[in-house]
Amino acid sequence: MRMPLKHYLLLIAVLGLLAACGGQTAPTAQPQPDNTQPYPTPAPQINQAYPGSETAVPAVEGGYPPPQATLTSIEGPTFTLQTPITASSTEVCGTGGPDVPIKLVNISRNADLLGQTVVDSQGSFCIPVQQPLPAGDSVGIMLGDITGTSFTAEQFLRSSTYIDMPQIGTIFAMASVN
Numbered sequence: 001m002r003m004p005l006k007h008y009l010l011l012i013a014v015l016g017l018l019a020a021c022g023g024q025t026a027p028t029a030q031p032q033p034d035n036t037q038p039y040p041t042p043a044p045q046i047n048q049a050y051p052g053s054e055t056a057v058p059a060v061e062g063g064y065p066p067p068q069a070t071l072t073s074i075e076g077p078t079f080t081l082q083t084p085i086t087a088s089s090t091e092v093c094g095t096g097g098p099d100v101p102i103k104l105v106n107i108s109r110n111a112d113l114l115g116q117t118v119v120d121s122q123g124s125f126c127i128p129v130q131q132p133l134p135a136g137d138s139v140g141i142m143l144g145d146i147t148g149t150s151f152t153a154e155q156f157l158r159s160s161t162y163i164d165m166p167q168i169g170t171i172f173a174m175a176s177v178n
Contacts, residue, residue, distance in 0.1 A: 076159040079141050079172035086178050087135040093126040094141065094173060095119075100151065101144030102172070104129070108137035111168045116144050133177040140165075140174035 077097030085092055092104055096119040103116040104127045115127040133139065140163075143156050156162075156170065163171045 074155055074157075076156045076162060076172075078159060078161050081139075081141065081173045081175045083175050084178050085133065085139060085175050087133050089129060089133060089177075091126045091128050092139065093124070095123050096125060096141065096172065098123050099149070100156075101146055101149065102127075102141050103144045105140055105142055105168075106133075106137055107140045107165065107168060107171065107174060108134070111142070114139065118144070135177055137177050138174055139177060140171035142169055142171060 077100065079094060079096035079102070081092060081094040092115075096102060098119055098121050100119045101116070102119060102125065104114040105111040106114055114129055114131075114133075117125050117127050119125045143153070146153065156172075159172075161173065163174065165171055
């Protein structure tokens with residue numbers, strides 16, 4: 001009985017592969033590291049997170065130092081809007097921090113500026129509206145231009161009444177237009 005030529009070629013290829021793989025030895029087990037020693041406590045390091053900050057970070061026994069919370073922010077003043085605000089309103093009034101420059105924006109229309117003013121020393125304001133307000137839109141109060149005032153932006157970063165709106169900014173107070 002004769003084998004076809006393709007069977008001979010297959011047999012030769014298989015024998016060639018076996019011969020090529022036959023010269024290797026099986027891998028030997030590597031020694032395992034000794035895990036009985038605790039991780040070494042790092043030495044105090046100089047904090048270089050901020051240039052010029054050369055304070056030593058103390059090491060804590062058995063590991064790295066815990067994170068330090070250094071959040072110190074001032075609670076901003078509370079603002080309100082008198083409601084209801086209607087589409088026929090000619091002004092929007094409310095209360096806020098005395099002498100704070102503010103602006104009225106249409107939140108529903110990507111913070112389009114509707115008007116601006118400075119809160120009076122008694123904490124009241126009224127912003128005239130030059131165009132009719134679209135019913136169903138939301139309007140809000142934001143920080144105005146504080147250039148030349150004694151205020152800093154950090155004084156208006158947070159309050160329990162503020163709303164941080166993506167792509168718009170911090171809204172101090174808001175209301176819907178009826």
